[in-house]
Amino acid sequence: MTFDTPRLILRPWREEDSESLFKYASDPEVGPRAGWPPHLSLEESRRVIKEIFGNDHTWAIELRETSEAIGCMCLYPYGESNIPIGEDDVEVGYWVARPYWNRGICTEALKEMIHYCFNVKGCHTIWSDFFVDNPASGRVMQKCGFRDTGQLNRCSQLYRGGERPVKIMRLDYALD
Numbered sequence: 220m221t222f223d224t225p226r227l228i229l230r231p232w233r234e235e236d237s238e239s240l241f242k243y244a245s246d247p248e249v250g251p252r253a254g255w256p257p258h259l260s261l262e263e264s265r266r267v268i269k270e271i272f273g274n275d276h277t278w279a280i281e282l283r284e285t286s287e288a289i290g291c292m293c294l295y296p297y298g299e300s301n302i303p304i305g306e307d308d309v310e311v312g313y314w315v316a317r318p319y320w321n322r323g324i325c326t327e328a329l330k331e332m333i334h335y336c337f338n339v340k341g342c343h344t345i346w347s348d349f350f351v352d353n354p355a356s357g358r359v360m361q362k363c364g365f366r367d368t369g370q371l372n373r374c375s376q377l378y379r380g381g382e383r384p385v386k387i388m389r390l391d392y393a394l395d
Contacts, residue, residue: 222278222331229278229292229328232268236279236288240264243289243316252353253314280315280328290315292328294336301348302372302387308344309336313359325359333363337392344392348372348385357386365390 222229232240241264244250250257258264271277272291280290292313295301300310311332315324336342347365349356365388372385 220275222335224327224331226283227324227328227331228281228283229331230281232272232277232279232288232291234265234268237261237265237268239288240268246317248317249314252350252356253312254350280313280324282319282324289319290324290328292332294332300346301385302346304346305343307342308346309340309342310346310348311336312347313356320355325356326362329359329363333390342392345390346387347389348387350383350385352383357388360388360390363390 221231238261241258241261244258244264244267247257258267272279272293276296277291277293279288280292281287282289290313293311295310295312297304297306297308300308302310304310311329313325313329313332315328333345336345345365347360349360351371368387368389370387372387
């Protein structure tokens with residue numbers, strides 16, 4: 220399944236994305252903000268595409284003007300989420316390469332994913348979290364309507380997640 224926005228295509232990851240993934244995922248400023256260590260080799264990026272991104276709920280964020288994968292959007296269904304969610308809920312996560320920070324890329328991609336979750340998947344609530352030392356990610360969520368639950372969590376399965384708290388956010392389906 221793919222999604223189109225004015226500037227982006229959200230699509231399944233492909234093996235040929237390995238070089239662009241390595242280029243951006245090896246940046247020490249990117250992965251740790253999202254909870255994973257920087258990639259150390261092109262082979263590691265290939266393995267991540269095959270073993271971690273190779274599912275029906277993880278998409279490459281492709282910049283339409285260059286056809287390059289510049290980030291990632293993923294859904295964690297009930298049972299795979301870092302936080303306790305309901306059976307009809309999902310958790311959403313995302314990251315984008317540093318050259319594309321502060322350009323509205325994540326906001327545009329997240330709005331498309333929200334539409335999909337509520338209008339196609341029939342989710343009741345979309346959850347997300349962000350490390351408190353990465354407030355830019357929280358601002359993306361706020362721009363998309365998420366609200367702070369007041370809960371902090373530690374996600375020990377994430378890179379440095381046991382050391383850094385995450386703030387839990389939620390967006391509930393609203394009938395218009």
